[in-house]
Amino acid sequence: QKEVEQNSGPLSVPEGAIASLNCTYSDRGSQSFFWYRQYSGKSPELIMFIYSNGDKEDGRFTAQLNKASQYVSLLIRDSQPSDSATYLCAVDTGRRALTFGSGTRLQVQP
Amino acid sequence: KAGVTQTPRYLIKTRGQQVTLSCSPISGHRSVSWYQQTPGQGLQFLFEYFSETQRNKGNFPGRFSGRQFSNSRSEMNVSTLELGDSALYLCASSSLATGTEAFFGQGTRLTVV
Numbered sequence: 548q549k550e551v552e553q554n555s556g557p558l559s560v561p562e563g564a565i566a567s568l569n570c571t572y573s574d575r576g577s578q579s580f581f582w583y584r585q586y587s588g589k590s591p592e593l594i595m596f597i598y599s600n601g602d603k604e605d606g607r608f609t610a611q612l613n614k615a616s617q618y619v620s621l622l623i624r625d626s627q628p629s630d631s632a633t634y635l636c637a638v639d640t641g642r643r644a645l646t647f648g649s650g651t652r653l654q655v656q657p
Numbered sequence: 658k659a660g661v662t663q664t665p666r667y668l669i670k671t672r673g674q675q676v677t678l679s680c681s682p683i684s685g686h687r688s689v690s691w692y693q694q695t696p697g698q699g700l701q702f703l704f705e706y707f708s709e710t711q712r713n714k715g716n717f718p719g720r721f722s723g724r725q726f727s728n729s730r731s732e733m734n735v736s737t738l739e740l741g742d743s744a745l746y747l748c749a750s751s752s753l754a755t756g757t758e759a760f761f762g763q764g765t766r767l768t769v770v
Contacts (some may be wrong), residue, residue: 581759642713643712647699
């Protein structure tokens with residue numbers, strides 16, 4: 548079992564819709580959770596981080612964390628074609644080393 | 658505020674050679690981590706440095722090494738290059754003052770031929 552699992556996609560949503568990206572992790576000691584966006588040929592860009600159970604909102608992005616169920620999700624409201632990218636879920640178990648999922652490719656259709 | 662700067666951006670090396678990659682973290686950030694990204698394995702942690710000390714190391718052979726200088730700049734070295742070392746090498750810096758958020762540089766694309 549992979550430590551951090553994501554559906555590879557592609558996840559295709561129409562412009563203006565809500566995109567929902569999910570991630571599960573295996574280490575119950577995980578403390579910090581991150582979502583990165585990576586455009587093709589570029590480096591990962593941090594878009595959201597969450598440390599506590601519940602929701603955290605930043606603009607069109609909402610990160611949700613449920614430690615009991617060991618999942619973290621990212622919602623993107625009013626999706627735009629420019630949101631088309633690979634979204635990487637990353638988990639830090641406190642050892643200052645991020646464990647990444649394989650990423651979900653999101654396609655926003657105009 | 659300048660971001661994380663990695664040099665060089667692209668490198669082509671021959672099997673058996675060695676290579677040194679450089680990373681300058683965001684000003685004020687004292688933690689620097691290195692990652693390898695390949696299509697097959699994804700993003701994998703190499704090592705993390707803080708105040709010139711390696712605090713954590715990933716599951717990579719001893720050919721991969723690194724160091725951090727007093728100004729927080731970091732280098733990583735790969736010796737006796739193999740074809741499988743071809744990858745995007747990413748450096749990330751963290752403040753650790755407010756959290757563990759890591760910000761990546763543009764990466765160094767290494768091709769081993």
